[in-house]
Amino acid sequence: MLSAGASRPPAAEYRSAQTFGSSSAAGIIADSWKSQLAHWAVSASLGAALRDLDRVWEERNHPGQGAVQPQAYLQARAFLASLLPWAPHPDISADAEGEPSFEWDFGPDRWLVASIAADGSISYAANRGMERQRGTTVFTGSLPETIASLLADLQRG
Amino acid sequence: MDEARPAYELGPADVVARFLHHNDEIRANGRVHFSSLMPDRSGERSVAHINGLDEAAIWSLGSNTLSPPQWARVTGRADIPVEAVIRVRLRAIRDDLGFVRHAKIAGWPEGADDKSAQQELARALAQAATAVRA
Numbered sequence: 609m610l611s612a613g614a615s616r617p618p619a620a621e622y623r624s625a626q627t628f629g630s631s632s633a634a635g636i637i638a639d640s641w642k643s644q645l646a647h648w649a650v651s652a653s654l655g656a657a658l659r660d661l662d663r664v665w666e667e668r669n670h671p672g673q674g675a676v677q678p679q680a681y682l683q684a685r686a687f688l689a690s691l692l693p694w695a696p697h698p699d700i701s702a703d704a705e706g707e708p709s710f711e712w713d714f715g716p717d718r719w720l721v722a723s724i725a726a727d728g729s730i731s732y733a734a735n736r737g738m739e740r741q742r743g744t745t746v747f748t749g750s751l752p753e754t755i756a757s758l759l760a761d762l763q764r765g
Numbered sequence: 766m767d768e769a770r771p772a773y774e775l776g777p778a779d780v781v782a783r784f785l786h787h788n789d790e791i792r793a794n795g796r797v798h799f800s801s802l803m804p805d806r807s808g809e810r811s812v813a814h815i816n817g818l819d820e821a822a823i824w825s826l827g828s829n830t831l832s833p834p835q836w837a838r839v840t841g842r843a844d845i846p847v848e849a850v851i852r853v854r855l856r857a858i859r860d861d862l863g864f865v866r867h868a869k870i871a872g873w874p875e876g877a878d879d880k881s882a883q884q885e886l887a888r889a890l891a892q893a894a895t896a897v898r899a
């Protein structure tokens with residue numbers, strides 16, 4: 609599992625990367641740092657989201673209504689990994705059927721909610737200003753186009 | 766002292782509370798997570814009618830209505846104005862089933878393909894609700 613703490617760059621190293629001179633070598637090194645920082649940011653976001661998902665699992669890891677289904681949990685992990693390279697970190701919980709659920713806000717009247725079932729089916733509803741959209745799609749290991757498109761539109765504002 | 770009475774429909778001046786049992790049910794922005802207000806397998810969302818109760822009585826209602834295994838605890842609650850329930854064409858019905866002041870949010874879209882419609886309504890309720898941490 610990815611760890612945000614282990615891969616976060618120390619503040620001093622980050623500052624030194626910003627103060628290289630203007631030579632091409634320095635530029636290459638700075639670009640390399642930027643790339644590395646972007647990678648760390650993604651890892652940290654994914655790590656944080658997976659820890660949130662684990663907490664949802666642990667709080668409900670018991671028989672009865674609301675318990676997260678193991679297969680749904682695994683689907684949710686893969687779903688998060690597929691979207692977090694570029695999408696913001698959602699608030700994660702679980703519904704009464706034990707399906708991990710995700711909620712994003714992008715401003716007034718701009719939001720997306722979704723939940724994923726054990727078989728990979730994703731139910732979602734979104735609002736883009738005056739435009740509402742909802743439906744069902746399927747996660748088969750890569751981010752469904754519908755969800756990707758919605759998140760991209762919502763992030764654009 | 767409250768007594769059970771025949772079921773009746775709550776009105777726009779009423780408030781119902783959904784007791785929360787997990788920390789993740791209140792989001793980072795302080796709002797209730799929509800999934801907490803989704804209907805359960807019965808097709809309804811159990812709540813409690815809290816009009817006329819002070820804070821201590823409301824929390825007591827939440828604790829005393831649990832008959833769970835050890836894990837369960839009340840971590841917070843979502844206070845939902847019935848006006849918001851009516852606005853999205855759902856119904857709040859106090860039936861006193863199980864405990865006095867038990868109510869339910871009913872009238873959800875039904876059927877296998879209607880989960881996304883339920884999500885849309887649950888999100889609207891969550892936005893209208895006030896999250897209160899225990």
